[in-house]
Amino acid sequence: LxxxxxxxxxxxxxxxxxxxxxxxxxxxxxxxxxxWVIGEKDSAVVDYNKVRSLIGS
Known part of the structure; x- marks a missing residue:
C-alpha cells in the first residue's frame, strides 16, 4: 500500500x-x-474504534 x-x-x-x-x-x-493518510480522520477513528471492539482492547 x-x-x-x-x-x-x-x-x-x-x-x-x-x-x-x-x-x-x-x-x-x-x-x-x-x-487517515488521505485526511479522512473522522472515518479513520470510526474504523480504529471498530478494531478495538473486535479485538477487545
Whole structure:
C-alpha cells in the first residue's frame, strides 16, 4: 500500500473485505490507516474504534 500510494483503491478493497467478513479487524485497521493518510480522520477513528471492539482492547 505505502509503496504505490493507491489509497482510494486500497480503501475500496478493504471495504469489500469488510463486506465479506464484518469481523475482519485487519481490514478495518488498514482501511483506517489509508483513510487517515488521505485526511479522512473522522472515518479513520470510526474504523480504529471498530478494531478495538473486535479485538477487545
Amino acid at each position: 505505502s509503496d504505490k500510494e493507491d489509497y482510494p483503491n486500497a480503501i475500496k478493497d478493504f471495504t469489500r473485505a469488510i463486506e465479506i467478513d464484518s469481523e475482519y479487524w485487519y481490514a478495518y485497521n488498514n482501511r483506517g490507516m489509508a483513510l
